[in-house]
Amino acid sequence: MTYYDKGAEPEGPGRYVAFDHITFWVGNAKQAASWYCIRAGFQLLAYQGLETGEKEVVSHAVRQDKAIFVFKSPLNPGNDVMGVHQSVHGDGVKDVAFSVEDCRGLFKKAVERGARVVREPWEEKDENGTVVFASISTYGDTTHTLVERTNYNGIFLPGYKEPRASDNLQKMLDAQFPVGLNFIDHVVGNQGDEEMNDIAEYYEKTLQFHRFWSIDDDLVHTKYSSLRSIVVANWDESIKMPLNEPAPGTRKSQIQEYIDFYGTPGVQHIAINTGNIINAIRSMRARGMQFVNVPDSYYEDLRAKLAKSKVTVKEDLDVLQELKILVDFDDNGYLLQIFTKPVQDRPTLFLETIERHNHCGFGAGNFKSLFEAIERDMFDRGTSVETPQKK
Template sequence: HLTFWVGNAKQAASYYCTKLGFEPLAYRGLETGSRDVVSHVVKQGKIIYVFTSALNPGNKEMGDHLVKHGDGVKDVAFTVENCDFLVEKARERGAIIIKEPHVVEDKFGRVKLAVLQTYGDTTHTFVERAGYNGLFLPGFHAPLFCDPFLAKLPSGKLDFIDHVVGNQSDNEMVPIVEWYQRNLLFHRFWSVDDKQLQTEYSALRSIVVANYEETVKMPINEPAMGKRKSQIQEYVEYYGGAGVQHIAMNTSDIITAIRNLKERGMEFMTVPDTYYQQLREKLKFSKVKIVEDLSILEELRILVDFDDNGYLLQIFTKPVQDRPTVIAFLGNLTILTPNGTSQKL
């Protein structure tokens, strides 16, 4: 799951529920005995987001974080099997441990947690559940209120988090990639340099790291020179340093998902008509056949990336807060099988 530190957790959670199709999952606040912070947890498919705010004016850590970064992702949590072992190995390799392994429990069972420092002010929490069967984590209760308006809205049709992108300052990408390789034993899954990801006005470099099973993917980006300021550099300046820029969420039916989310009032990035004119020309010389109706993809402004192995349909939301920092990304991958048919992932 991902934890956002925000100015008003109740309103942030409501936004994600109303606009993106999430539903309330759990709550922790004054009514449940939490005197310092309040957290609203929302869920859709396998995606879980936690929105946390300070309850007291003296919370300097959260206050400073909000002044510097605005609303943003503070923590990316991983489910693990052996928290103690992973923390000890990470410590041996030089990782900074923010919170040592500790147990939290309630009537539903026990969970062991530990927190490591990664890029910028972002952290990773290791979560060892060991049979815990509560709604979320110990100390969280059922939501106190579920908005009846949500039941009247079409489904968001989002399934799981595909990857989480971390933007870095110039020349910081490789050291961060090495941090993941050294401390979490991730490996390089994919990489691209500014010669490959470059437009007339902007460019970036990116390396994707993944765990052994490749169920966790973390693209690490840094800006490159272009005629205009890179979107990566813009993010770093507005966010006040390195941080999570976008969260990619998978959907098995991107056309229905985008139609539904637009009906819910979600705003997406625009794409010029010339993009689709050029796309049609390029597809004439490709063995890839797009199953979906290109006129519908153009109507919804869905992007198409393809190679000889298949294609990816994708779209980006506009920033989900006033600073041009955190955005959401929706994607639907189709691969070509050996017999030439298409298979959605």
């Protein structure tokens, strides 16, 4: 496990500020948005569709504090681009948008350094101001949109309107089971075998991100499978993009299972930060969210390790065990994390909830336990098969 020196600050223009929003292409945007509101505690933020004058693509934006998800679906037959994407990938993340200070300048520099253009800079405006956008591609069919909203004060983006009032069920759940997620902590992309380094170098070269953290299969493996991971980040380290690839094992890894079902590299999971993970998970469980199961033996081992550690976990370990929340720690601090089961029928995208206490890692100490839990689910799905070994 390695942390990196981020080196010299890149020269302008402007900065990559933070995650702006994440766009999903789904079969039914209205139902997907409702699911995230009911199960994960998001609230309707903004809408664009037939009632707002948009005739081709419907968009439902939901928000929880600073975390914004946008669900899009085609409105008409014959939308070949979205139709093919849905056929290949199923529901999934199409775009991870970054808030930036100088969209045109950063786009120009990225392209000069080799970024693959999806769309040249463009403007959208309404009565609330103007937003500048530009898009580049990253791994698989995933894109990054740069969003400069300095001169905009609307609810979300131009063309979006206030949503219709939330229903009584959502109001009741929000009152009784508030979740309290705060912001996108990181977004993980799964890569094919031996493709991770190339895409990490793409981020370093084109966006001038730096390597923040990495781990190899010597540290992350089970009896059957393993992974390698590199995390790239912007200069301020407010945007972190972990990149995973499968490593050789006797059975198919969860990374390869993702690639097989998604069809290409893509976003595997989205981690959302919270200041109170116990409350968040209690509420999400009450709302019907399903999480990966962890055996009680994990907590027996955890208690033994913490007894020898300099770090004190302030949360009640009995409660963490009851809720199946994982703990990772070093000499300086600790983090708490938990992972949902896949949030659609294909075993691809899932969510992570994370709470940090002076710990900027990604739960390397829990990777084995997480892998073993997912391997149990893969066995239930019938996808935990033996893999041919390279000679």
